[in-house]
Amino acid sequence: MRLKxxxxxxxxxxxxxxxxxxxxxxxxxxxxxxxxxxGDKAAAKAxxxxxxxxxxAVDVAKGESVEAMMKAAMDxxxxxxxxxxxxxxxxLPTPMEDVTEEEFDRVLAVNAKSVYLCARHIVPHMKGxxxxxIVNIASTAGISPRPNLNWYNASKGWMITAxxxxxxxxxxxxxxxNALCPVAGETPLLKSFLGEDTPEMRAKFLATIPxxxxxxxxxxxxxxxxLCSEEAAMVTGVAMEVDGGRCI
Numbered sequence: 001m002r003l004k005x006x007x008x009x010x011x012x013x014x015x016x017x018x019x020x021x022x023x024x025x026x027x028x029x030x031x032x033x034x035x036x037x038x039g040d041k042a043a044a045k046a047x048x049x050x051x052x053x054x055x056x057a058v059d060v061a062k063g064e065s066v067e068a069m070m071k072a073a074m075d076x077x078x079x080x081x082x083x084x085x086x087x088x089x090x091x092l093p094t095p096m097e098d099v100t101e102e103e104f105d106r107v108l109a110v111n112a113k114s115v116y117l118c119a120r121h122i123v124p125h126m127k128g129x130x131x132x133x134i135v136n137i138a139s140t141a142g143i144s145p146r147p148n149l150n151w152y153n154a155s156k157g158w159m160i161t162a163x164x165x166x167x168x169x170x171x172x173x174x175x176x177x178n179a180l181c182p183v184a185g186e187t188p189l190l191k192s193f194l195g196e197d198t199p200e201m202r203a204k205f206l207a208t209i210p211x212x213x214x215x216x217x218x219x220x221x222x223x224x225x226x227l228c229s230e231e232a233a234m235v236t237g238v239a240m241e242v243d244g245g246r247c248i
Contacts, residue, residue: 003228004029008082008083009083009122010025010084011084015041015187017086018087019045020220022045031052032053033053033076035072042057043055063121066117079125080122081228084136084137085135088137090152091149091151107155108155126173127175130173133228134175134178135224137220138163138179139159140246159179163239164239177236178236178240180220183243185217186214186215186216
């Protein structure tokens with residue numbers, strides 16, 4: 001029960017890595033707002049947890065929607081201890097010049113602007129309480145980028161730099177900020193990263209991971225719970241690789 005009494009917002013919390021983080025946080029005693037652009041799936045995920053979870057629909061790329069998400073968390077819990085910026089998207093593997101402007105704008109809005117918007121609305125609350133933990137879900141793509149995912153790679157590199165900058169600025173206020181960098185995982189985005197989800201493509205990708213498997217939602221949940229707990233009280237500004245050795 002490392003997070004007993006804590007309250008958390010997890011964006012993109014209805015499934016995938018976000019779902020794994022929600023599950024672990026609740027198991028560790030936290031109350032969680034499951035926030036997802038798919039409101040029906042967020043409601044279903046929250047229902048699984050009973051009284052420990054609430055839910056809301058949110059488009060993290062829009063300021064008014066993020067503001068409404070914060071209000072939902074405050075109405076449900078009265079305060080916010082933890083924010084997990086997990087919501088993210090990618091473009092399909094494509095030569096950089098062939099990614100459309102619309103695709104580029106959407107990737108940067110969901111993966112980068114969302115961190116800014118959540119900070120704009122939630123950081124003042126954490127600073128006022130002189131405590132808080134933020135975890136940004138980045139990617140190995142921001143450390144060891146692969147061809148044809150150029151603008152997705154760049155958005156995750158941005159997130160890692162933003163994490164370190166946030167950590168330095170917010171440290172005097174008792175707010176810690178860290179990032180997790182998973183390798184491709186068993187989530188709805190896997191097909192998008194691989195281009196096509198076939199046994200051959202999976203085998204080719206797995207051959208690049210020393211531990212020989214994809215990241216699982218539970219892997220992210222375990223690491224996020226640690227970073228948001230008092231066990232990590234001296235940890236801020238790190239980009240922890242949860243990648244089975246992929247970036248070595």
